[in-house]
Amino acid sequence: MSNLFVLNIFLAVGFSVILGQFNLSGLTAGFIVGYLALWVTRPLYGPNTYFSRVGKVLQLVFYFIRELLISNLRVLWDVITPGHISKPGVIAVPLDAKSDFEIMMVANLVSLTPGTLSLDVSDDRKTLYVHVMFLDDVETARRDIKQGIEKKVLEALR
Amino acid sequence: MTDIITALLLIAGGIFAFVASLGIVRLPDTLIRMHAATKAGALGSGLIFLGLAFFAKDPGTTLRALAAVFFLLLTAPVAAHLIGRAAYCSRVNLWHKTWIDEFADVCDWCQTASTDETDECRLKDGE
Amino acid sequence: MTGMENSLLLKTATQITLVLLMMGLCLAFIRLVIGPDPADRIVALDLISVLIVAILGALTVYSGEKAFLDVAIAYALIAFLGTVALARFRERLARRPDKEEERNYIP
Amino acid sequence: MNWLLISPIIIPFLAAAVCLLCRHNPGRHKILSLAGAVLHFGACTALLVYTTRNGMIAMQAGNWPAPFGITLVADHLSAILVAVTGILGLSVVTYSTADIDDPLIYAGYHPVVHILLGGICGAFLTGDLFNLYVWFEVMLIASFGLLILGGETRQLDGGVKYVMLNLLSTLLFIAGLGLLYGMTGTLNMADLHGVVQAVPDKALLTAVAVVFMAAFGIKAGLFPLFFWLPASYHTPPAAVSAILAGLLTKVGVYALIRMFTLVFTFNIAYTHGLLLVAAIATMVTGVVGAAAYYEFRRILSFHIISQVGYMVLGLALFTPLAITGAVFYLLHHMIVKANLFLISGVCQRIGGTMELDRLGGFYRHHGFLAFLFFIPAFSLAGFPPLSGFWAKMILIRASLEINAWIAAGAAAVVGLLTVYSMTKIWGEAFWKPVPENAAPSEGGIRATADMRLMLPIAVLVAITIVIGLMPAPFFALAERAAHELLHPEIYVTTVLGGV
Amino acid sequence: MNETDNHRSDWIARSTALLPLLIFTGAATLVMPVMSNGPMRPSLPWVPGLDIFLSFNIDGLSLLFILIISAVGFFVTLYSVNYLHGHHQTGRFFLFLHAFMLSMLGLVCADNMMALFVFWELTTIFSYLLIGFEHEAAASRHSARQALLVTGAGGLALLAGFLLLQIITGTADISGLAVHADALRSHPLYSAIFVLIILGAFTKSAQFPFHFWLPNAMAAPTPISAFLHSATMVKGGIYLLARFHPILGGTATWTATLMITGAITAVGGAILAMGQSDLKKILAYTTITALGIMTMFLGGRATPSLTAAMTFLLVHSLYKSGLFLMAGIVDHQTGTRQLENLGGLCTRMPFTACSAVAACLSMAGFPLFFGFIGKEIMYKGALAETMCPHLAVSAAVLANALMTAVGGILIVRVFWGRPRPELSAVKEASGFMWVGPVVLGGIGIVFGIIPEWVGKWLVEPAVRAFHQSPYKIKLELYHGINMPLLLSVLTFILGGCFYLAHRPLFRLLRGTVERLPITSGRAYDGCIAGVAWLGHLQARLLQNGSLHRYLFIVMATFVVVTGYTWFTRIDIPPALSLPMLPIREWLLIALITAAVITVLLTRVLLLAICALGVIGAGLAIVFLSYGAPDVALTQLLVETLTVVIVSIILLKLPALKRTAPPKHLKRLMDGILAGAAGILVTSLLLAVLAIEPDLSLTAFFEQNSYLAAHGKNIVNVILVDFRSLDTMGEIIVVAAAGLAGFALIHQKRGQ
Amino acid sequence: MQSLILRSSTRLLVSLILVFSIYLLIRGHQSPGGGFSGALVAGTAFALYAIAEGTASVRRALRFDPRNLIVIGMLLALVSGLTGSIAGQPFLTGVWWTFTIGHDYEIALGTPLFFDIGVYLIVLGTILTLILALEES
Amino acid sequence: MEFVLALLCGLMTAASIYLMLSGNTIRYIFGLVIATNAVNLLIFVAGRLFSIRPPLIPEGAEVPPETVANALPQALILTAIVIGFALLSFVFILFYRAYQATGTVETEKMRIAEPAYDAHPTGNPHPEGNNA
């Protein structure tokens, strides 16, 4: 129930921002429109936790941006130099993330971080299969993902 | 000043996007190419919109530019995941240097697919 | 006119950016043509759509028309649906017993 | 006046919407559809009555002055055609309440029919070229829908050909539109009449006129652009064939008449000369084509082409009498042709097939049906004192008046060959005893007792007879239409208000 | 239907004979007033705009025809009731019969040419229905259609002739044409009008070479043959010739054409009659002869000739309808019409035999019979002609001699001789049947005895109606010994010879027609086959089911006609110099071009779809670059959604089989056509761009978009306000596409 | 399509896209957008929904047959066109009501806007009808 | 640019016609898509290209303060795009169903409505009839 409420607020803000009228009337209109949108898509929302502290979110954002920039350069290097330096492989990463949203966030951030690409989540939702571009050591790679992105995501969301 | 930042961001975005395209042509196998396409592409576009956010004079436009970045970053990995999974599981040829594959035994569409279409795979379509 | 004015610097920068992006488009199109796997083509198409979003953004700066931004946002939001649909197509292809060639070619 | 002009377009759409709302109840659906058709008929008739009493009328949609907004115009030609559309709509909808089965009703038959009617009326009434394109598309998509309704393989096959060839017309139309707009900067047909005179590059204008000629020629079924018609008209249910046969190609003919009397009149010797050649070739090819077939509706389909040739002949000759003849022919043909297709449907119900060699015995066992067929068939063949005679006679006379011997000869010979085809049907399906290989359908025998099937046919036959016996008022109407067509300044003044 | 019902319906049918009786009486009472007061001309407006009136001109000629039509119609009605007793379609029969009769009456009364034509064609239609009365027999259907097509063709010629007359003279009334007669005869279109009208008359009156339909029309029930194909309809053409004699007649063309055609028809018909064994066929050929004689004499200019034509018309109507009715009785009672199966019926069917003898003697032209009068005046007329009298005389003598022989054959072979055993049970027919022939035969005798009376009251008014001359018109039984009488004697001698030689002649002539290298009947069949062949040709060359051919022809027509129009008129070819463009635009154009070429060349489905998407997106950028964000947005959205729909459909498609590539030549032609179309479009567009644009509409929209329509997006305001009717139609298209598409998808599931 | 990642992203995206589509619709009279583009965006959202979750789920979410949207849209467009006609004006004549909110913030509401909403509903209804039917066939 | 776009328009027309003539429903659709785009481009170019400024009235203004792109062709193209989209969707479905029903995408093999022509002496090409 509260999750829906939060999402609704989120939509209201988004609407008013997009509309360019970040004031009370804009928010109200956004709330109504968002409510309608949620109402229409109601069956999508099972019971889940949605919102957590804002600080963790910000931490996650900065961590992510740094990762994004740094590892993009690595890919860039591989692309523009002759020959290929990559050592690819596909690894299975055990997941601590439980909810759909957490898993999605982890998987997506893993994908966005260059060098790693989420291929799939196992049916039992306990394993994430990741294609790694520069795979020197399987365990290191696993640990990087678990200690890096997953930890930050879970902190932000729980 | 904002002009310079905008210009830098735009050019950086352009370079990243160009590199992504170069990568997609140059890199050796589908999955590796996806690394370039997904990340560099999204980053390149994202930078351009970031530049636009700096450049815009009114907050509404800025926020909308940021929203565009957000949408790009939200959708790019999902698309990448779907293509990657489809590519991997339909047994595209992996580059010869791929040295470990822990997903191979799990993703078994092809073996079952070649025998019978009806109970083809472990992944059922969403109903 | 529209709340955004362009300096010469920005004009030049956007010109360069646009050329880069267009070249990127052409490169991505090469991958689209040479394939070989459907997945390669879908990746290329996905990149093309992202590049087009970027071009729309760059054109917004170039023209100073904030109205162009809405086009960019709209496309950024929905372009990936095409990729999703085609990826799903590729996935189902893999699960069918038909030979690849018969599946994939125009008779 | 505003209501008069818009009702023939709006009522069908409202009817379609209301029918859609009740799509789960075929009974109510039929009643609503019928009510819509009755209202539409009333609106169309009212427009004709008003126009004949008060002359040409125009309405500026959205209250934006011409040529900026879109104008709806009813001159006599449009009003006549709209009125016939109303009559045919009501007839076909009545017929459909018996002919169309529930699965097709669930599939949306009635709404699509009403959409077709609305689109046709829109095409007849609009005074804006781009708007005409839009109504063409409304008709096109509705006809697509009707043609494949039922989803039988041969329908789909015919539908593919129909769609592929008609889309060419759409593309040519809009390409021509783009070029014409680029040259003149306007889309209003009345405005175009004046602006076109001022365009310096007449060569280009002539070329664009030919583009339009090709686009409308496909719609109208001119030689050699008619292939879509015989490829598809024999495949859908009879009610659908009837409404398509009665109305669709005629919109193409109407568009040709409108454009080549109002806009493209700067090089009549060339453009109308082309039309004349096409018209004669169309008449001959259509009637000769029918000779090869032994299927009821395929024969009728080819005759549509042949008769489109007559109408275009009237336009091409471009004299007052010739245009009168074209309008009279339109009027006569729409009623007769739709009716023949309706009758073919009853025959199919009884005989279980449209193949003439497996039909027979209707004259002996269904005398009234035979009578109902005989009148339109011989009207089509141009026998007096039926409507087709007057139409054909006027055109032959118009040809002779300007020494167009070949045209007159072709019109006469084609009339004779129409007799050939009609007597083929009559001899096979009606006179011949029931053949050995007949496959009469269960319960089809009761078709002639079903008023919903027979009444519309009988009414259309009655109209045919009335036109035949009392052609004077219809001729006068057609004459006034022709007068307006040959004096475009009336149209221009009505639309642009004397500018 | 039981017998009492039959009986009752018989009486109802019989009562319809009152209609011709009333008409006969009415017409008879009109004879005197018309003679004294001149013709009656009632008129009703019909299509005044086309100068078409239902105007009538009842003069002596009309009255003669009315009397013949109604009298024969009366007897035929009575006769038919018994002839058709028990038939299931008697109602239709009498309906058509009387409708025909009324049409025929209209034909001979009409003054307005269009009115005349309407009745003319009505007789054709009812003749069609009546010939095809026994419609379950293939021969009936075939003959009916043949008669319809032949007379219909003539009708169309007649129509054209009438229209030309009307156009040239400005009058539509035949009575009004006479004043233009001299002008018409010297008009350059005289020959055309003459030929057209003659075609109408000759087809209707079965003149050579259009005679062949008449023997075949004998498939009709015999009373119909008696009525339509001897006494009335076939005389329509004769009537027409008489009517137009004062207008078109008198020229050398007229006389030569009519005389030669009439002579050929008369002699040819009579010769062919000798080769027949079917009673009705014999009568049909002699009818052709008679029609030929009438035509021949109508070709003349002298009063005796025209008098001969009118007299013989009356003579022939009387005896020939009687003979047909006789043949019908014989057929009805014995079940056969073949001469070789008949014989000795005079004792079994005395009344019929009497009437037959009377009719045959009239036909043979025996003195005291009306036929004799006809023959005498015929010879007189032929001798009076200035133009080729020898031809007319010899043709008349030969034809009459042959008819004499035929009369003899009919009497002897059917009624005389030994009674055949298989005919022993034959009885005389009902009185309703034989009363007609008997009365008609009786009239023939009465008229033969009082020819002056007939001449004064019937023939003279008829001739005067179309022939003004001071010359006296008189019918006489005895003129003294003169040339006509000598010719009559010659006729009898020749006729006797022919009769005596009729069996060898029969053997000689039987199957003559089949042995001829070309006959008009076969020419007709050839025409019909020719039409079918043309139909097949059309179906092979054009509508042959090949969609490629359809598309190719349509596109080629467009390209060739437009291209011809354009490239033969174009003044200055557009300058071909590439403009300076920024690199990015060149790249964009290159990308779109590459994508187009990719779609063209690739066989990879997915690649083609993606390349289409690239084309669309590339164009969207073009649109945006030139200030069209709405278009660009919509274009991109539509592209995406299209890809989604395509991908869903692709998922459903099973494997597509690879097939042989199409022929190179075919694709080369396609390529040439496509290239030509591309050049055409480009050049047209460039020419348009050279014209100074008119932006007044756009200026209006820009001025009023916000101030009057409250919108700042001018494009959107155009869509939903200025041109909202377009959008109205557009959303209807969308809705209809949704409904139709839905129906299309679901029909498969539902069924 | 069975993908956890897609499904959870869809939840976020669908509502976002729908909001954006309404934005396009409302702002269409003043800036790029309008009924048609709005409806296409909304249609895309539902297509995504259908791909991720299946059509049954979309139908549950909609609660009604999308063909009803077509009907409502048609009626809305026609009625907004006829509003002017009732007042004796020609068909499709815009009728405007101006509201003043606060001090001087004016909002003009007119039948053309309702007409645009009719466009939106018809196009959306059609896209939904076709996509759902195709998916289910 | 107008000149180059006119050339492009011609190229697209040629390509679309070549594809439409290929005798294959799939290629026909590709041709149709290209043709629709070509026609839209034609209208756009025929309306002249003279400004990157979109036909929008900025805040506070009542009419466009400077030259903006020609709005009318844009509106026409939008209508054409929508109609084209509706037609295209229908055509997709039709060809798909036709493929299911006839088992081929080759138009030359679609001969159910008009069976291969075979002359018959009586003028009846199809004595058996085809009213399946």
Ligand code: NA
């Ligand atoms: Na818009």
Ligand code: NA
């Ligand atoms: Na729109």
